[in-house]
């Protein structure tokens with residue numbers, strides 16, 4: 001049997017850092033990443049045969065668990081027709097209709113291949129529509145790895161200590177204004193000064209790329225008002241939150257409509273898919289009807305559409321998201337009470353089917369400064385102990401956890417038992 005450590009060594013020969021996305025590398029966790037062999041329901045199975053209860057869910061898409069038979073069946077059914085045609089196909093319209101029905105703020109939508117493409121394209125469209133260059137984003141929000149957006153970013157960039165990446169021209173980064181998440185006064189001050197130059201605000205309506213930070217009361221509404229006042233475009237990056245915090249995404253959950261929405265993860269059912277859409281007036285600026293260019297050889301790929309349509313159709317069932325949130329509550333309440341009993345400063349934050357664990361004595365974590373002030377060492381010890389006890393959490397203190405409908409009460413109990421062991425180990429080493 002080849003171990004994860006051996007596979008990692010082999011991978012590092014020809015793949016930078018041995019991984020195809022940095023967050024997978026377990027950097028700073030004092031051990032090589034675990035190589036997985038297969039996944040089923042709530043579980044991952046590694047190459048050495050060990051089973052893990054999984055709360056990463058491929059970073060979000062696996063909301064009904066891994067290898068969902070309905071999603072696999074939909075892909076199988078299409079497979080023999082061919083992989084990709086580079087022509088329109090009817091299932092792209094099925095997908096567009098479904099998205100527009102589920103998220104009424106989206107009147108027109110275009111499919112792309114990843115969340116990064118979705119946000120990058122939405123920014124270009126907002127700039128083209130308004131004729132302005134400057135964009136506002138928030139510190140610790142991550143919108144993929146395109147140049148304009150890789151400034152003071154969260155996710156892997158933050159995990160690896162480089163929230164702003166070399167390789168982004170300073171002249172381009174100059175157009176990106178980064179403000180503090182949840183600080184509406186700062187947003188208002190910025191717009192009072194240069195509002196007429198700002199094309200858009202892009203925001204994660206729940207900041208899931210610096211752990212899990214819900215919006216402060218009134219924050220999203222205030223962004224809506226500011227954008228209306230200055231005719232800037234409000235973009236919700238719902239790559240993570242879309243179809244997860246509620247079927248209609250964070251915009252339904254918090255009752256605020258953006259002008260444009262970026263989607264990814266669940267919309268592709270586990271295949272590489274993204275989408276961006278919104279008000280027709282803006283979307284009609286896109287080529288071939290408008291002048292803003294955006295394209296993709298594999299965009300709207302029929303297999304990917306089949307997977308996405310099958311998953312979206314399945315999770316529309318009434319009660320699905322309430323049950324998911326209920327599981328998150330059971331898990332988070334259980335973690336908090338066990339940490340409390342062990343005398344460990346730890347809190348959880350939640351939004352529908354996503355959650356975060358913070359090692360802090362604070363009562364809540366609301367922004368980048370507070371998130372980065374949490375005890376990363378405690379997180380590392382917790383992560384390692386949980387892994388040892390068969391629970392796979394995101395290997396970073398800055399990533400949200402994801403629940404699926406495949407997680408059973410027994411899986412949650414296994415997780416809470418593992419946490420009890422982990423907290424005991426942590427206190428015995430302090």
Ligand SMILES: N[C@H](C=O)CCC(=O)O
Nearest residue numbers: 021023059155156209399
């Ligand atoms: N937080 C990232 C995406 O949402 C994690 C996935 C990745 O960067 O590979």
